[in-house]
Amino acid sequence: MFDIRYASGPKDAKHYDTARLREEFHVDGLFRKDEVHLAYSHVDRIIAGSIFPVDKTLNLEAGKELGVEYFLARREMGIINIGGKGRILVDGVAYEMERQDGLYIGSETREVSFASDDPADPAKFYVNSAPAHTKHPNVKINIKDASPVRMGTDAELNKRTIYQYVHPNVCKSCQLLMGMTILEDGSVWNTMPCHLHERRMEVYFYFNMAEDALVFHMMGEPKETRHIVMRNEEAVISPSWSIHSGVGTRRYTFIWGMVGENQEYTDLEVVATKDVL
Ligand SMILES: O=C[C@H](O)[C@@H](O)CC(=O)C(=O)O
Numbered sequence: 289m290f291d292i293r294y295a296s297g298p299k300d301a302k303h304y305d306t307a308r309l310r311e312e313f314h315v316d317g318l319f320r321k322d323e324v325h326l327a328y329s330h331v332d333r334i335i336a337g338s339i340f341p342v343d344k345t346l347n348l349e350a351g352k353e354l355g356v357e358y359f360l361a362r363r364e365m366g367i368i369n370i371g372g373k374g375r376i377l378v379d380g381v382a383y384e385m386e387r388q389d390g391l392y393i394g395s396e397t398r399e400v401s402f403a404s405d406d407p408a409d410p411a412k413f414y415v416n417s418a419p420a421h422t423k424h425p426n427v428k429i430n431i432k433d434a435s436p437v438r439m440g441t442d443a444e445l446n447k448r449t450i451y452q453y454v455h456p457n458v459c460k461s462c463q464l465l466m467g468m469t470i471l472e473d474g475s476v477w478n479t480m481p482c483h484l485h486e487r488r489m490e491v492y493f494y495f496n497m498a499e500d501a502l503v504f505h506m507m508g509e510p511k512e513t514r515h516i517v518m519r520n521e522e523a524v525i526s527p528s529w530s531i532h533s534g535v536g537t538r539r540y541t542f543i544w545g546m547v548g549e550n551q552e553y554t555d556l557e558v559v560a561t562k563d564v565l
């Protein structure tokens with residue numbers, strides 16, 4: 289059921305060629321019609337992927353990999369809808385999900401199902417899930433509730449708004465932080481100057497990209513950088529030792545999720561551009 293990824297350390301990863309880098313960190317095959325497609329990373333045991341109900345209703349099910357009775361028995365989940373209107377049924381409570389709507393679902397939630405209102409304009413649910421030690425309330429998050437942070441300048445080609453959906457300012461979670469960053473037209477860089485947060489890992493999901501567009505996702509230790517070529521609706525795992533930054537041939541949008549030791553968004557070390565190799 290899961291696309292399993294084990295953890296790689298920086299001493300090994302610096303020797304990886306393109307194929308191996310992609311095998312370890314790059315996640316594709318997302319958003320296949322009427323399928324749940326999830327990658328399970330052993331880095332902080334984050335699960336990231338897509339739930340794409342078109343003609344069918346899709347249920348969240350625990351595979352043998354989770355070793356529990358139901359998926360969210362010991363996990364929490366964040367969801368952002370990047371498609372048309374849909375519904376998520378959470379233990380009998382229905383949440384109407386418009387495009388850009390988010391939902392936090394706390395642990396001990398038994399039944400979660402996903403459906404689209406119109407198969408011609410289906411909902412596309414991108415999800416992140418992390419181990420959780422306690423139950424927090426389920427919260428629907430409209431983009432207007434997500435705390436916006438405007439960043440960047442025209443000169444640096446990186447004007448963007450970071451919408452923090454699952455964040456202590458918006459809702460409680462055990463460890464998950466999740467949000468969406470929208471670049472302005474003409475801006476192509478995210479997170480440059482880049483940074484590290486040793487205490488949290490991260491997964492990026494790039495979308496709203498034209499067919500022929502690509503993003504070079506930057507990774508690696510600051511003085512041992514590598515890149516992974518990203519197409520529309522692909523994700524990439526960023527271990528806590530790696531920078532994570534990207535530059536596109538055009539503007540794009542991405543969803544980021546972080547899990548780890550703390551929930552301090554600002555607990556990061558900026559790497560000066562002069563120190564990158
Ligand atoms: O630690 C923070 C995460 O990498 C992202 O939130 C960064 C981001 O969305 C951006 O700079 O545009």
Ligand SMILES: [Zn+2]
Pocket residue numbers: 483485490532556
């Ligand atoms: Zn980061």
